[in-house]
Amino acid sequence: MPELPEVEVTRQGIAPHLLDQVVSQVVVREPRLRWPVSDRIQDLVGQRVRSVSRRAKYLLLETEAGVLILHLGMSGSLRVLNPAPPPGKHDHLDLVLDSGAVLRLNDPRRFGAAIWWQLPLEAQPLLAKLGPEPLTLAFNVDHLATRLKGKKGAIKTALMDNHVVVGVGNIYANEALFAAGIHPKRAAGNVSRARLGKLVEEVKRVLARAIEQGGTTLKDFTQADGKPGYFVQQLNVYGRGGLPCNTCGTELREIKLGQRATVYCPHCQS
Numbered sequence: 001m002p003e004l005p006e007v008e009v010t011r012q013g014i015a016p017h018l019l020d021q022v023v024s025q026v027v028v029r030e031p032r033l034r035w036p037v038s039d040r041i042q043d044l045v046g047q048r049v050r051s052v053s054r055r056a057k058y059l060l061l062e063t064e065a066g067v068l069i070l071h072l073g074m075s076g077s078l079r080v081l082n083p084a085p086p087p088g089k090h091d092h093l094d095l096v097l098d099s100g101a102v103l104r105l106n107d108p109r110r111f112g113a114a115i116w117w118q119l120p121l122e123a124q125p126l127l128a129k130l131g132p133e134p135l136t137l138a139f140n141v142d143h144l145a146t147r148l149k150g151k152k153g154a155i156k157t158a159l160m161d162n163h164v165v166v167g168v169g170n171i172y173a174n175e176a177l178f179a180a181g182i183h184p185k186r187a188a189g190n191v192s193r194a195r196l197g198k199l200v201e202e203v204k205r206v207l208a209r210a211i212e213q214g215g216t217t218l219k220d221f222t223q224a225d226g227k228p229g230y231f232v233q234q235l236n237v238y239g240r241g242g243l244p245c246n247t248c249g250t251e252l253r254e255i256k257l258g259q260r261a262t263v264y265c266p267h268c269q270s
Contacts, residue, residue: 002072004134004167005210007057010078015052017080017101018061022048025096029087034073034113037093041116044068044095056130056166061095066118068095069126073111079104131165134203139165141197148188148196155191156184157258159203168203170260172210174238176202183269184262185255209234237263 002010023044031037047063054060059078061068070078084094084102093105093114105114117124131147132138147164148155158164159173168176177184179202182195191199213234236246241254241263250267 002057002076003169003171004057005172005207007059007072007167008054008211009214010072011052011054011059014059014078014080014103017082017099018049018052018097018103020048020050021097021099021101022046023063023095024098025094027094027096028092028114029094030092030110032110033092033107034071034111035115037114038116040118041068041114043116043118055127055133056162058127060121066116067121069113069115069117069124070105071113073107073109073113075109076105076107076112079106129163131161131163134165134167134207139200139203141193141200144196144200145193148191151188153188154185154257155182155188155199156262158188159199160258160260165203167207170262171235171238172203172206174263175206175236178237178264178269179206181269184257184264186270237265239263 023046026042026044028037028041043065044063047065049061049063051062052059053062057071059070059072061070072078080101080103082099082101084104087094087104088106090106090108091104092107092110095103097103105112115124115126121127132143144164148158151158156173156177159168159176160170174184176199180195180199182191182199237252238261240252241261243252244250245252245265245268248265248267250265252263252265254261254263256262
């Protein structure tokens with residue numbers, strides 16, 4: 001599943017091709033995505049793209065008339081094509097631009113979304129209650145300590161809660177907790193302020209490094225230009241259960257937390 005770095009890399013890849021371009025045509029081949037694609041999406045035709053931004057894992061294409069909210073789901077991808085080849089089986093949506101380029105949404109599992117929103121963005125139910133962006137000053141030790149106070153659930157589960165902080169998916173939660181030396185099953189409310197401060201630092205460092213490296217390619221993710229991300233070469237724990245810890249050599253253990261694969265070092269994390 002594309003996580004925040006992959007979505008941010010996609011945003012950076014498509015933005016130069018979309019900014020200030022007018023949408024000349026919207027082609028919906030398959031409206032049955034995670035939520036049905038509304039016919040109102042045709043209101044995009046004739047609109048100029050004023051900004052391409054990201055909130056959590058949602059991409060926001062803003063025009064004067066409204067905002068197109070895109071989500072890549074579990075296996076979706078966006079490519080800018082010029083010229084555009086004939087669409088494939090899973091190419092469900094095209095935005096044709098006046099430059100001749102096409103922004104194409106490919107989504108084999110159809111868990112992605114394309115939502116046309118015309119009310120104030122703050123009123124959008126999917127965005128209204130999200131936590132702060134992890135790479136902003138709003139995500140800090142004060143915020144994290146307040147949100148986790150008294151919480152008995154596992155710190156890894158809390159870190160992946162979008163109401164606490166957005167975009168820290170499974171891969172990066174594993175990696176940040178390892179870097180901070182915190183056991184993923186430790187009660188969230190039982191992590192000292194000093195260690196939470198370290199965790200905030202590591203979340204920011206790991207995510208920033210992943211963005212710099214172009215994301216993490218596991219199975220489905222490629223960048224907007226089709227190139228794979230390279231952060232997978234730097235993973236310390238995720239996907240390495242049973243292998244020796246890169247730091248101390250202890251065998252890494254793999255468990256399930258919240259139905260998600262969780263890998264940690266029993267020596268380095270407590």
